Amino acid sequence: MPAPTQKIYYEDPHITDFTATVLSCEIDIQTGNLLLTLDKSAFFPEEGGQKADTGTINGLPVLDVQIKNEILTHVLPAGAADSLSVGDTVTGHVDWSQRFDFMQQHSGEHILSGLAHSHYGCNNVGFHLGYEEVTLDFDKVLNPEQVRELEKEVNRVIQMNLPVFISFPSKEDLSAMDYRSKIEIQGDVRIVEIPGVDVCACCAPHVDFTGQIGLLKVTSLQNHRGGVRLNILCGMRAIADYTNHQNYVTDVSVLLSAKPEKIGDAVRRLKEESQGRQERINSLQxxxxxxxxxxxPDTIAGSQEPLILFEDKMDAKALRDAVNVMTEKYSGYCGLFSGSDEEGYFYIIGSKDMDCRNMANLLREKFGAKGGGSALMVQGTVVAPKDILAKIIKNC
Ligand SMILES: [Zn+2]
Incomplete structure (x- = not known):
C-alpha cells in the first residue's frame, strides 16, 4: 500500500502553496477525471462533514479531494492527464479565502458545541460544513431562548480572542483527558483546545485565535431526530447575511414608507385594511x-336546463347562500361558478330534485375537476373556459 500523504494542513493551516511529487496518476473510469496522489499536500479533503478545500495543482482546478487509508486523492479535470505523470514535481495552491472561511465556520462550531455540551449536556451528533451552508445537530432539544443565550456566549468567547491550541497527546495523556468526539482512532489523535471553552478531537484546520472568527450567528433552529438542527454562519458569511437582511428590510421599508423598526406594525395595519376592504367587497358582491x-323570472318556463351563473371571484359563503336561494326557487341543477378562465373556477352546484354528485362526476370526467359533496350540494374547483363549461352543463 502507498505511504500516507503528509498532511501539510496538520502542521500549519496557513500554508497555501507547496510543491510535491506525483505518486500516482489515474483516470477515473466513471467520470473521466484524473485522480492524483502526492507525497504531501496542503489540501484538506472532504472529511468529518467538511467539504474539501478548493485551489489548483499546476494551475489546474482541483475539483475535489478525498481521503482513504490516510491517502489523499486529488480530483482534477480529465484534460489534466496530458500534462501530469508519476514522478513529476507539481506546485499546489490552496484557495486561502475558502480555507479561512472554513476555519472560521469550523472553529465557531467548536465553541458553540463546547458550550452546548457544558451548559446543556448536548452532544454534537452531526456536522455539515459546505460551501454555503453549515449545520450542526445536537442530541437534545434546545429552545430558542437557550440558543440565543448560547449565541451571545459564543460571541463573547470570540471577542475574548482566546488562543486555539492544537496538540497530539500521548495515548496515556489522552485516556486521562476529557474531550468531545472521544472515539478509538488508529494513530495520533489531534486535539483542538480552546481553553476553558472546548476540547475536541478534530482533524480540520482552525483559526489561531477565536477573534478571527469575527462573529457567529445562528440562523435557524429546528427539531431533528429527537434533538435539534441549527444553521450557523460565521465571519464574512454572517456579514453577508446581515447585508442581505438589511436589503430585505430596506426594500419593505421603502414600499411601506415606514421606518425599518416599524415595518411589522405597518404590515399589520395593511392586512387589517385589506381585510376590511375584502369584507366590503364580499358584501357588495x-x-x-x-x-x-x-x-x-319566477319560473323558467318549459326549461329543464340547469341554471348556471358565472361570477367574478367571490366569497364562498355568499356563493353558498346564493345557491340556496336558487334551489328554493327552481328545480333542476342550480350552480354558481366564481373565478376566471385563466385562474379557474370555484363552483357550487345545488338541487332539490337531482343528484348533484352526477354533476361533480361529469365535471371530473370532462375537465379533471376536483371536489364532491352530497346529493343536495357539491362544490369544487375546475379549470376550463366558461363557454365550454356552460355548453357541457346545459346539455346534460
Ligand atoms: Zn471539528
Missing part, C-alpha cells in the same frame, strides 16, 4: 348577486 337572482 353578495348584494349584486342577490339583485341578479331577484331579477330572474
Amino acid at each position: 353578495a348584494k349584486l348577486l342577490s339583485q341578479r337572482l331577484a331579477a330572474l
Whole structure:
C-alpha cells in the first residue's frame, strides 16, 4: 500500500502553496477525471462533514479531494492527464479565502458545541460544513431562548480572542483527558483546545485565535431526530447575511414608507385594511348577486336546463347562500361558478330534485375537476373556459 500523504494542513493551516511529487496518476473510469496522489499536500479533503478545500495543482482546478487509508486523492479535470505523470514535481495552491472561511465556520462550531455540551449536556451528533451552508445537530432539544443565550456566549468567547491550541497527546495523556468526539482512532489523535471553552478531537484546520472568527450567528433552529438542527454562519458569511437582511428590510421599508423598526406594525395595519376592504367587497358582491337572482323570472318556463351563473371571484359563503336561494326557487341543477378562465373556477352546484354528485362526476370526467359533496350540494374547483363549461352543463 502507498505511504500516507503528509498532511501539510496538520502542521500549519496557513500554508497555501507547496510543491510535491506525483505518486500516482489515474483516470477515473466513471467520470473521466484524473485522480492524483502526492507525497504531501496542503489540501484538506472532504472529511468529518467538511467539504474539501478548493485551489489548483499546476494551475489546474482541483475539483475535489478525498481521503482513504490516510491517502489523499486529488480530483482534477480529465484534460489534466496530458500534462501530469508519476514522478513529476507539481506546485499546489490552496484557495486561502475558502480555507479561512472554513476555519472560521469550523472553529465557531467548536465553541458553540463546547458550550452546548457544558451548559446543556448536548452532544454534537452531526456536522455539515459546505460551501454555503453549515449545520450542526445536537442530541437534545434546545429552545430558542437557550440558543440565543448560547449565541451571545459564543460571541463573547470570540471577542475574548482566546488562543486555539492544537496538540497530539500521548495515548496515556489522552485516556486521562476529557474531550468531545472521544472515539478509538488508529494513530495520533489531534486535539483542538480552546481553553476553558472546548476540547475536541478534530482533524480540520482552525483559526489561531477565536477573534478571527469575527462573529457567529445562528440562523435557524429546528427539531431533528429527537434533538435539534441549527444553521450557523460565521465571519464574512454572517456579514453577508446581515447585508442581505438589511436589503430585505430596506426594500419593505421603502414600499411601506415606514421606518425599518416599524415595518411589522405597518404590515399589520395593511392586512387589517385589506381585510376590511375584502369584507366590503364580499358584501357588495353578495348584494349584486342577490339583485341578479331577484331579477330572474319566477319560473323558467318549459326549461329543464340547469341554471348556471358565472361570477367574478367571490366569497364562498355568499356563493353558498346564493345557491340556496336558487334551489328554493327552481328545480333542476342550480350552480354558481366564481373565478376566471385563466385562474379557474370555484363552483357550487345545488338541487332539490337531482343528484348533484352526477354533476361533480361529469365535471371530473370532462375537465379533471376536483371536489364532491352530497346529493343536495357539491362544490369544487375546475379549470376550463366558461363557454365550454356552460355548453357541457346545459346539455346534460
Ligand atoms: Zn471539528
